[in-house]
Amino acid sequence: MALNRREFMRVAGVAGAGVAFANNQSHANEFAQLPGSADQMMGVLVDIPNCIGCRKCEYACQESAGFDVAPLETFEDKSVFAQDRRPTPSSYTVVNRYGHPTGDSKPAHVKVNCLHCLEPACVSACLVRALTKEPSGPVVYDAAKCMGCRYCMVACPFQIPAYEYDNATTPQVRKCTMCFGQLTKNGGVPACVKACPQDCVIYGKRNDLLRLAHDRISAHPDVYIDHVYGEHEAGGTSWLYLSSIPYEELGFVKAGLTAPPALTELIQHGIFKYWIPPLALYGLLGIIMKLSRPDPSEQAAQAESGTVEC
Amino acid sequence: MLVHGPAKPTGHTLATPGVLALLALTVMGMGVAGYRLVFGLQAVTNLDQQHPWGLWIAIDVGTGVALAAGGFTTAALVHVFHRQRYSALMRPALLTAMLGYTFVGIGLMFDLGRYYNIWHPILPSMWQGNSVLFEVGLCVMCYLTVLYIEFLPIVCERFAGDDRYPRLGPVCAWVQRVVRKTMFLLILAGVVLSCLHQSSLGTLMVIAPSKVHPLWYTPILPLLFLLSAIAVGFPMVIFESIYASWSMKSKYEMHLLAPLARFIPVFLGVYLAFKIGDMVVRESYTHFAATSVTGALFASEIILGLVVPLALLLSARVRSSPRWLLIASLMVVLGVALNRVNIFLVSYQPPYAVKSYVPSVGEFVLTVGLIACLMLVYRVIVTYLPVLSSAPKAGTA
Ligand code: SF4
Ligand code: SF4
Numbered sequence: 144m145a146l147n148r149r150e151f152m153r154v155a156g157v158a159g160a161g162v163a164f165a166n167n168q169s170h171a172n173e174f175a176q177l178p179g180s181a182d183q184m185m186g187v188l189v190d191i192p193n194c195i196g197c198r199k200c201e202y203a204c205q206e207s208a209g210f211d212v213a214p215l216e217t218f219e220d221k222s223v224f225a226q227d228r229r230p231t232p233s234s235y236t237v238v239n240r241y242g243h244p245t246g247d248s249k250p251a252h253v254k255v256n257c258l259h260c261l262e263p264a265c266v267s268a269c270l271v272r273a274l275t276k277e278p279s280g281p282v283v284y285d286a287a288k289c290m291g292c293r294y295c296m297v298a299c300p301f302q303i304p305a306y307e308y309d310n311a312t313t314p315q316v317r318k319c320t321m322c323f324g325q326l327t328k329n330g331g332v333p334a335c336v337k338a339c340p341q342d343c344v345i346y347g348k349r350n351d352l353l354r355l356a357h358d359r360i361s362a363h364p365d366v367y368i369d370h371v372y373g374e375h376e377a378g379g380t381s382w383l384y385l386s387s388i389p390y391e392e393l394g395f396v397k398a399g400l401t402a403p404p405a406l407t408e409l410i411q412h413g414i415f416k417y418w419i420p421p422l423a424l425y426g427l428l429g430i431i432m433k434l435s436r437p438d439p440s441e442q443a444a445q446a447e448s449g450t451v452e453c
Numbered sequence: 454m455l456v457h458g459p460a461k462p463t464g465h466t467l468a469t470p471g472v473l474a475l476l477a478l479t480v481m482g483m484g485v486a487g488y489r490l491v492f493g494l495q496a497v498t499n500l501d502q503q504h505p506w507g508l509w510i511a512i513d514v515g516t517g518v519a520l521a522a523g524g525f526t527t528a529a530l531v532h533v534f535h536r537q538r539y540s541a542l543m544r545p546a547l548l549t550a551m552l553g554y555t556f557v558g559i560g561l562m563f564d565l566g567r568y569y570n571i572w573h574p575i576l577p578s579m580w581q582g583n584s585v586l587f588e589v590g591l592c593v594m595c596y597l598t599v600l601y602i603e604f605l606p607i608v609c610e611r612f613a614g615d616d617r618y619p620r621l622g623p624v625c626a627w628v629q630r631v632v633r634k635t636m637f638l639l640i641l642a643g644v645v646l647s648c649l650h651q652s653s654l655g656t657l658m659v660i661a662p663s664k665v666h667p668l669w670y671t672p673i674l675p676l677l678f679l680l681s682a683i684a685v686g687f688p689m690v691i692f693e694s695i696y697a698s699w700s701m702k703s704k705y706e707m708h709l710l711a712p713l714a715r716f717i718p719v720f721l722g723v724y725l726a727f728k729i730g731d732m733v734v735r736e737s738y739t740h741f742a743a744t745s746v747t748g749a750l751f752a753s754e755i756i757l758g759l760v761v762p763l764a765l766l767l768s769a770r771v772r773s774s775p776r777w778l779l780i781a782s783l784m785v786v787l788g789v790a791l792n793r794v795n796i797f798l799v800s801y802q803p804p805y806a807v808k809s810y811v812p813s814v815g816e817f818v819l820t821v822g823l824i825a826c827l828m829l830v831y832r833v834i835v836t837y838l839p840v841l842s843s844a845p846k847a848g849t850a
Contacts, residue, residue: 229502229805264660270587271570271579290573291566293505294586298660302805305502306566311493314566396804399662406672407660408583414649414675415588425645428533432637435535 184261185280186349186381187321187336188356189254191393192366193343196224196240196252203338204236204256207325227394230256232305232317236335241393251386253393254335254344257282257303257319258373259381260402267404268298273316280349280381281321289316300377300398321381349381356385378402460544460839462611465701467836475829482822485815486563494566497815503803508812511797512820513560516790517553518593518654519682523693524550524600525647526686530716532640539709544607544840545697546690548831551600554593556827563819585656592650599643606632611838651682658796666800667740668751671731674796680727684720685789687713688762688782695779697835703843705775714772714782721763721785728755750795758788 198218205212210233224240231237236256259282266274266282273289276282291314296304307314322333329337336346345352353374360367372384376398384390391397414420489497500507527546530536562568573579574590581587609625612618632639655678658665671677691710698705732738742748762784771777798810835841 227805231502267583268586268660270581270584270590271573271576272581288570288573288579289567290570291568292564292586293566294584294657296502296505297658297664297801300661300663302503302803306500306505308495308498308500308566309493310566311489311491311496314493394805396663403660403662404583406662407585407656410656410659410672410675411583411585411588411653414652415582421645421649424648425641428529428641428644429637432533432535432641435533437535437537 194252200335207334235319261379262402264298265295281323478825504810515793521553522682523689596646652679669800680724688785
């Protein structure tokens with residue numbers, strides 16, 4: 144159930160216009176304090192019109208992640224496109240095909256995986272720091288800390304993390320790691336980027352990629368729509384997309400423009416501001432407790448009847 | 454004035470058909486629990502990649518915490534606001550809260566993929582202050598500790614005067630003294646911790662604006678959760694008292710329950726006002742379709758769980774009739790339970806779901822087993838420990 148902008152504003156209206164404002168403000172401030180400077184932040188630009196749907200990235204991803212991967216030829220099977228697929232615990236990225244809605248025969252292929260949000264809802268949700276945002280961009284997972292509560296799955300606006308429900312003892316949350324930790328093995332770029340034979344999956348500094356994306360849009364306004372998905376979605380993501388078709392028609396969620404944690408963290412930190420609200424409540428109840436104490440004669444009467452109890 | 458006698462172990466026999474039925478349900482639940490531990494979540498639940506939370510989170514955790522609210526509301530009434538006449542209700546409410554939260558923890562264990570890491574939130578190196586779930590988890594752990602300490606004197610009371618355990622006597626007396634002295638600190642801590650985690654449980658779903666149905670999604674979810682927890686506290690206490698009297702064939706404590714019930718319409722009214730106000734401000738009624746499942750469930754939650762019991766409880770006749778008071782209280786209890794199920798299950802509409810989530814038989818059996826086990830333990834504890842006090846005989850002072 145996607146909230147459109149109007150609804151989002153209405154929701155924000157309930158929180159109070161002031162809160163909504165503070166919300167955007169704190170959001171902006173937090174952005175400045177993200178781990179690492181914006182300069183360090185790496186990302187990937189996916190140029191959807193350039194994708195030919197060869198699924199080499201799927202193969203490379205599974206191989207690099209150390210899964211039992213089927214032979215490369217099996218990935219040439221195009222019948223998988225009959226259904227929309229989602230990332231699974233054993234395939235962090237999948238390519239889906241969408242027929243061109245304007246009747247043009249050329250279909251669009253969309254690579255789906257974790258977008259490595261700038262302010263990830265999954266990281267904010269995880270209660271034991273099992274998910275963290277690296278200064279260089281990747282959102283990574285530490286199974287040793289994880290409790291398996293799956294709140295990260297509830298929180299992710301893009302419905303990315305997948306769970307190993309079939310593992311009874313050591314299930315993991317599985318999602319794209321942007322090849323964090325394997326980058327050297329893959330020659331300094333994520334495996335899918337290396338595998339892509341087209342000019343479609345491009346790795347670089349997020350700032351540079353944004354510039355590149357907007358350059359492509361202005362150079363080819365006939366090809367691209369003027370919208371870089373991920374520039375602002377869910378507060379911005381390390382992965383960015385270029386498309387010739389509105390993103391809603393390509394299975395993208397219509398994510399709000401604020402990072403989901405902005406509101407929850409505002410509430411959470413509001414409740415705990417310098418510990419004042421809980422302590423104030425404690426004190427207030429303490430005062431009531433003292434003031435409303437029944438007068439001694441009544442207490443004595445009750446003590447006699449043996450009903451004063453803790 | 455009618456005054457309760459001191460709390461005593463009921464000493465009732467445990468060999469009743471009711472107890473046996475609870476035992477059977479518990480054993481079935483344990484079977485499913487064992488199966489889940491050996492074969493994993495997939496083998497038992499209908500959870501999938503789109504629906505990470507199911508019946509166990511909605512009932513065992515979400516509803517369990519809400520319905521254990523009788524503990525802190527009664528503690529506030531009796532110990533903070535010093536309405537001493539209700540003190541006879543304190544021990545059963547405390548026991549329910551203690552068992553309720555214990556079973557929330559046990560239920561959660563079976564849902565966690567890595568249950569053996571359940572203690573991780575205690576480690577400061579893993580503290581994650583931005584996480585709402587972290588706050589809920591830590592508050593619940595602290596509150597459970599407080600509840601156990603509050604319950605200690607009741608256990609001690611049982612053994613302090615017992616000649617069969619001469620060595621225990623002095624220890625018990627010492628524990629009772631220490632806990633009694635610090636009791637006011639514990640009571641206050643319990644109320645504050647409850648307010649914190651009851652509300653934060655509502656903040657949990659605020660992080661998923663694009664998935665929660667707009668009828669339920671509102672940034673004031675934490676406030677609504679707190680208000681509904683407060684509203685359900687006394688109805689739960691009333692329901693338990695009437696049920697306990699009925700099953701032990703003792704007299705109904707109407708001289709306490711009827712006046713206690715006067716508070717409920719006030720709490721329900723405040724909750725209803727915020728719920729309606731939120732709907733008006735957000736214009737969420739535009740998403741209301743009476744014929745849809747979501748619409749019907751939303752409407753039942755408000756009408757059957759809020760408006761009707763509120764109207765009923767305004768009548769003195771309802772409040773003083775055991776049957777009608779039970780009905781009205783149950784409506785509130787079920788209404789709040791439905792609200793939690795609605796928020797954690799019904800309203801959760803993930804964007805790429807291919808099929809909707811319907812709990813499996815195994816999920817139901819485990820949940821029913823946990824509830825049965827809770828009731829069984831309650832029954833055993835009140836049999837051997839001084840929790841329940843007998844209602845006074847009419848006319849005695
Ligand atoms: S897309 Fe989802 S899983 Fe990936 S970083 Fe964002 S919130 Fe986390
Ligand atoms: S499932 Fe693991 S990674 Fe996800 S929120 Fe829970 S503890 Fe964190």
